[in-house]
Amino acid sequence: MMWVNKQFGKTARIVLTIVLAIYSIIWLTTLFTPKPTQTTQPEPTTQSQAQPSANVSATAAPTPEPTPAVPTEYKSALKKAKSYSDTMYMSKQGLYDQLTSEYGEKFSVEAAQYAVDNLNADYNYNALQKAKSYQETMAMSPEAIRDQLTSEYGEKFTQEEADYAIANLPQ
Template structure:
């Protein structure tokens, strides 16, 4: 039996059972695939999409309405303003009057220069600055540093003159001379004045070599105990400092005069140093302290040192 169903090519076709949708035909049978039917756009005779009638175009009708409304409102406003325009005076149309000129500033404050003669420079500066004036000092000799030590002679402009606030006043000063107070009169019953303390001898001026010898001697004595002879040898030896004999003697004499060295204490320090190194008997340590190959202390100095360490 021949099937009278016409043969359709595969594609999407309107579904009569579901208006507004399409169903896919695979060329032999209808499938379960369906989709909304596409909207048909009218086409003009020349093939371009046909436009909707003008009264259906929202993009046109809405702006036109707005424009019409604006024209109407504008006409009403113009009528109202036209009615009022008849009452407008020439004064209303005249340009704004120029602003009144700014009042001139008040004249600067005037100040009378205070009297400062006889005051200290410090007191004068405070008085002038409190009056709203600047201060500068002038001295014939010296530089004004400590204002308490300077006395005011005059000022420029002079005291009583009228100046403007903030002006600079030049204060002429001189160094204050302090006079010694007179000694009080002695009464018959007054106790005699104590004798003045003896003047300390001035330290001798040192040459560069002497100063260097003093510093070297102090350095050696801070390191270990030295006798006078031992320190002299250390300062003058070619294996030591190599100072001239007179410079070494000057350095040692200087330390003795200032009390910077005590040979008995040096002997005690040397004795303790030897005992810290090894054990010594009394006689053995005495020989070490007095020998010319040892420390070269005198016998009295060596005995002081032995007693200090308990031998």
Template sequence: MSTTAATDYKSATITGKSFVVTWLLSLFLGGLGIDRFYLGKIGTGVLKLLTGGGFGIWALVDLIITLTGNQKDKHGRPLEGYKQNRKTAWIVTAIVWVLNVILSVVMVFTLTTVVVAAVEENEAAAETNNAMPTPTYSAPAQAAPPAPAAPAVPKSDDRAQALSSAQFFSDDMHMSKAAIYDQLGSEYGKYTPEAAQYAVDNITADYKTNALEYAKILQEELSLPTEELREQLASTSQYGAKFTPEEADYAIETLK
């Protein structure tokens, strides 16, 4: 059997990813990039996670691509079960969107009602206070200074959970130390700065190896030139990989 025939036979026997699973992940977890992780697109999945689904725009685009049958897995294969389930997917998606709009309107209306009631209550209290005579109090002879507040100490459970999350970010997502710290304190981590610092100080990680693995993902997904790849690895911007120059250089040299 020739090499081409063997490759065609192998491709024909590999089952593509499920359209239903991809659609549901894109609909409900698209902002975290879970749909791209499922399709094997790890690099863009990480970027989608770090940007919050591209501020929602990337998540919406991926959902539309999936619903129109143009989404492919890592190997370029179409998703299984699209023709059988596309109509149901469109109907359910439309229902979810309508429910989200209704829920948003109800929440806005409720919040507006609460704010208006609070303002009216404050105005009524202010009018009552203005109508009452102001009592005169004599100051105490000596006022004791307030006791200094005790410094906040992160709970041990928070530190343990932060350390576990940090280990996941290092082992599974190959992130840098600075990126792990930022992720722990972001809206997805919500750990205190003390817990996040404890985690990055006690994590078991080889950041040079992480930089190499991250470079492989970017090279595979985006095919970046060497210098752009180095800049992406060492970038300290909000969505940069934030590896040190030494770690980025190691990844580039090893990748060659």
């Protein structure tokens, strides 16, 4: 009502609006931020059980090897690689370079390698999407597109991925 009736000065209305906006942003952020999952393992119980007979051998169930914990940096690199692949249709080498670039994401080479090795991306599809973009927006010839796709200064797709893209471009 203070905005309608103008009981308060312009400065008070602006300050209150900013405070309410900040409060709303904080509330929305906490509302939609995923909560960390609690992964506690139950403590082993030590109960003594009588063996029914001496003929029964005690066989312990094989315990599965614990999966090594993936470092957070590696998970972040994989998530960023997926984002680049899904939105910018980057090549495997392009993703690696972007993830490790001092002007890009600045991930360690190990994290970037983990990301590109574990990313389930269809690089033929990515090359085709890039080729379509070059064809539609820049009116490039198929050979110019192929050169751009495979250039070390361009998209850095493999020759096979570029060949697939050119072969599947709309005519």
